[in-house]
Amino acid sequence: MNQNNGLIGRRNFLNLTGNGGIALMAAVAGSAFWGVQANRAIAATVEPPSPDAALKRLMEGNQRFVQHKAKHPDQSEARIQELAQAQHPFATLLTCADSRVSPEILFDEGLGDLFDIRVAGNIVTPEVLGSLEYAVAVLTTPVIMVLGHERCGAVTAAVQGERLPGSMNSFVKAIKPAIAKAKDESGDPVDNVVIANVRYQIEKLKQNSTIVSERLLDEKLKIVGGRYDLDTGKVTLI
Template sequence: MTQETHTATPSTPAAAWQRLREGNARFVAGESLHPNQDASRRQALADRQNPFAVIFGCSDSRLAAEIIFDLGLGDAFVIRTAGQVIDDAVLGSLEYAVANLGTPLIMVLGHDSCGAVSAAHSVTGSGQMPRGFQRDLIERIMPSVLDTQRQGHQDVNSAVVEHTRQTASRLIEQSRVIADAVSNGDVAVVGVFYHLADGQAELVHGHGTWLPGR
């Protein structure tokens, strides 16, 4: 497939979401264009960046954001932690993208069979917490797992969807910078559930004056 270069950077939440949807559709169909990955793009970005999306996703090796959304250099500001768990560094990074880079879309990206959420799910049955800093991850994921179980859902993937939704909401609850940008209509926050087998990125949640079509 011939490489394509996207010259017009999306400047609104709707346009950014549309670009990501189109890229994921190409990836699912096996027709990725690998845009913005050539030498001229690299040179053009040497002194500046203007990403149109922040993708905050799980660290899972199968969840490479630039690949599954068919993106290139400078397109996405990517932050990853196991189980897309929020901490102060994550919030600061997100605020930087919104306040300093003017990025119009924040995506929280979870996926099926997530190891971190599975571990939290197992703890509810065994009561045995892992050692070390993994314990902190489990504690931050546990509210989503317990809420899902109270709703009558015992499977891990339901917990992943709930955790993705709650994480998207927490970004706005915990960051005044993000909350103000969403309130002003400059930024939207979406939660997306990625299906490992077929590569589909499914919208499961959204915050903002603009909400994307599914």
């Protein structure tokens, strides 16, 4: 996370985030996060795409991946240099940490295009929530996708009621509320909870973040759920 990226003046930040921004500003005003760089906006700002345009770009990239027509953009030496001082990702992805679910590959994007937050079970922990708020308030990404995937190990453990060793049981506990939401669904119980968990984590995100909810009200942000099919490579919107 580059501190120079999208760091904005105090007035602009408050305009972006409203009362939620005031609270966040108060919390970090004396920290090194803002520092000297906080007092000057990036000279050349990048206008983010609309939420619909950002989502369209994501899904078109996944279609290229599925059709084996990937372009592998933004991976050149020039792109590395371009991003050295600032990043302007057009979308934020909260995905499972599974090695088969790499967003830049699934959506045929490159360096600096996606702000990735990856954790087993794609759950919204306090740390994940803070990262999502950073993406919204500072990076101004117009779309967040919470992406679950077929045969998720974390979801499987939760459905089977397994007690995992060490701290691994924490993500099982975080997924359990989604099980109740899927109990009346027919079909594969694990896949049902994969989808229910995506919806549950989106619900948590909206309920627990003033910053996010205000951006949604301003129609500057869209939050969507997705399911990744391990067999086909296709992402389906939920």
